[in-house]
Amino acid sequence: MWPKSILILSCLLLAACQSFTLVEAEKQTIGGTYSVEAQIQWNKMDEQGVELWTVDGPLLQSLRFVSEVKDGDALFTLPRAPGSAEQQAQMPTYRDDFSLSETVEFIIASLERYGANQIKASHIRPAKFGSADGIRFEFTFLTEEGLESDGIATAATIDAELFVVIYSGTHEYYFPKYKDQVERLLASIALVDGQVGYMFKSLLEEERVGPGVG
Numbered sequence: 001m002w003p004k005s006i007l008i009l010s011c012l013l014l015a016a017c018q019s020f021t022l023v024e025a026e027k028q029t030i031g032g033t034y035s036v037e038a039q040i041q042w043n044k045m046d047e048q049g050v051e052l053w054t055v056d057g058p059l060l061q062s063l064r065f066v067s068e069v070k071d072g073d074a075l076f077t078l079p080r081a082p083g084s085a086e087q088q089a090q091m092p093t094y095r096d097d098f099s100l101s102e103t104v105e106f107i108i109a110s111l112e113r114y115g116a117n118q119i120k121a122s123h124i125r126p127a128k129f130g131s132a133d134g135i136r137f138e139f140t141f142l143t144e145e146g147l148e149s150d151g152i153a154t155a156a157t158i159d160a161e162l163f164v165v166i167y168s169g170t171h172e173y174y175f176p177k178y179k180d181q182v183e184r185l186l187a188s189i190a191l192v193d194g195q196v197g198y199m200f201k202s203l204l205e206e207e208r209v210g211p212g213v214g
Helices: 002-018 084-089 100-113 179-187 204-207
Strands: 021-023 027-030 034-037 042-047 052-055 062-069 117-129 132-142 148-158 159-172
Touching: 034 179, 100 117, 100 132, 100 148, 100 159, 117 148, 148 179, 159 179
Parallel strands: none
Antiparallel strands: 021 042, 027 034, 042 052, 052 062, 062 159, 117 132, 132 148, 148 159
């Protein structure tokens, strides 16, 4: 049974936020760098520079596209609020020479700072990101409201910048509701002509020994 307040708040946020636009179930270009085939209609908004898609509301499930993370950048930018500048300064920053395991640790640490509690990563492995060599892992966490949630993250370095796609949702109902559609979307990633993906440092070697996360 869902807490009624969570369901009502999520619906109100989705209905009232004027920044949401409709994403049709067709090919969509992300950041001018790659495209995906949206399997269903989504609602899209800008979340501090991150492209966020949702169907039922971001408190219940979300698909985030983080693009063009450069050396020294944080993965997420916190909303402006009292004390946010100090918290933003504590955000992990990306390094363009990160290995596979360091990139996973960076994403996990960023999610923790962004509000994912008790996060645990699993099934960390190399994965294709379109034609680029990338990484993928699954994770579990608790939301700030205490809801058990699941997630998938995949990432790749393209033209020396990090691109990350994160799908997450509540463990009960909302994560599995669109998981198959998201899997097909991830499989459809295609780099725009001229974009070049780079293999993470020591990718194959780390695959044999296993990254030290989770």
